[in-house]
Amino acid sequence: MTTATIKKIKTVRPPYPFEAYSHVISQIPKEDGGGFLITFPDLPGCMSDGETEAEAVANGKDAFKAWVSARKDADKEIPEPFYRPDTVPEVSGKFVTRLPKSVHAKLAERAKAEGVSLNTLVLALVAEGLGRKAA
Numbered sequence: 748m749t750t751a752t753i754k755k756i757k758t759v760r761p762p763y764p765f766e767a768y769s770h771v772i773s774q775i776p777k778e779d780g781g782g783f784l785i786t787f788p789d790l791p792g793c794m795s796d797g798e799t800e801a802e803a804v805a806n807g808k809d810a811f812k813a814w815v816s817a818r819k820d821a822d823k824e825i826p827e828p829f830y831r832p833d834t835v836p837e838v839s840g841k842f843v844t845r846l847p848k849s850v851h852a853k854l855a856e857r858a859k860a861e862g863v864s865l866n867t868l869v870l871a872l873v874a875e876g877l878g879r880k881a882a
Contacts (some may be wrong), residue, residue, distance in 0.1 A: 765811045767828045772800055773840075779867045789826050790814055791877055 785807035797803035
C-alpha cells in the first residue's frame with residue numbers, strides 16, 4: 748500500500764462554506780457499531796460519523812475540511828452546492844436487488860472479513876463508486 752502526504756492548507760477557503768452544502772445524517776445499525784453517519788451528496792466520498800448527531804456533524808466539518816484540502820492538493824475543482832432534499836423525488840432509502848449467488852457470496856465474505864454487515868459494505872461500495880463517477 749502506498750501513502751501520500753497532503754499538504755496542509757493553512758486556511759481552507761472553498762468557494763462555499765460548510766453550511767452551504769446539504770448533508771444527510773442516517774442512523775448506523777447497532778450491529779454495525781451504532782451512532783450516526785453524515786454524508787454530503789455534493790461531495791463524493793466525503794463522510795464521517797459520530798456517537799450522536801451533533802458529534803457526527805462536528806466530525807463532518809473536519810471531514811469537509813480534509814476533503815476540500817485533498818481536492819485542492821490534487822488541483823481538482825470543488826463542486827458548488829447543488830443537492831437540495833426538496834428537489835429530490837420522494838424516496839424511502841430502501842431498494843431491493845437480486846444478485847448472482849457468486850457475487851452475494853463474495854460480498855458476504857468481504858463483509859465478514861471487514862467486520863461489518865452486508866448492508867454497510869454495499870452502501871460503502873456504492874458511495875465509493877458514485878464518488879469515482881462524479882470525480
